[in-house]
Amino acid sequence: MAGKKTIGVLALQGAFIEHEAALQRCGVQTRQVRRPQELGEIDGLVIPGGESTTIGKLMQKFGLDTVIKKKAIEGMPIWGTCAGMILLAQEIDDGDQPRLGLMDIRVKRNAFGRQVDSFEADLDIEGIGPTRGVFIRAPYAERVWGNVQVMARYQDKIVMVQQGHLLGTAFHPELTNQGNIHRYFLEMV
Ligand code: GLN
DSSP states (O other): OOOSOEEEEEOSSSSHHHHHHHHHHTTOEEEEEOSGGGGGGOSEEEEOSSOHHHHHHHHHHTTHHHHHHHHHHTTOOEEEETHHHHHHEEEETTOOOOOOOOEEEEEETTTTOSSOOEEEEEEEETTTEEEEEEEESOOEEEEEOTTOEEEEEETTEEEEEEETTEEEESSOGGGSSOOHHHHHHHHHO
16 A cells, blocks of 8 residues: 555635645645646545635646646546635636636536525535535536436535545535535545
8 A cells, every 4th residue: 555645626716725725634644735746646526615716826826736637637636615616617608717627517606686685595415415605706517418427406506516536515514514425535545
């Protein structure tokens, strides 16, 4: 055995510190990823929540997007939360912002309305069970195709998807202490 797994957390902008802490509570090593070569040193990657337009532009600027796509095609597990899920999507409802386009989903940004910026809800996740979901200016998936599996809905809207080694959550599991989604992702790694 090669010892402890190392999970990279894309650390350009957004909630990467919280993801690192949650992953460390699960007993894995973490590494902040800001440069393409750091992608060679990890077993899986988390793309955190934040501002998807900013993260997308920075990924391009630092040449991370092409390497992440290459690693994804080679099979590296990737989990995107909120802005991260937007960046994984092939289609984004309102524009042509930079993205990885790895998952067969169409997302709508800030999709739960302006009045309700943030909220929490109890979700029942396929194969995982009851989970508290923290939503912050969250997207949802309007449409999925290919072999995408819908894992959770909130008020009929798709808020969690999996496509093979790619995982997307519209909510923020790094902001609760439950740890179950982090453990689920680590099983994929
Ligand atoms: N609304 C943000 C976006 O569109 C995502 C919000 C979040 O990641 N919490 O990028």
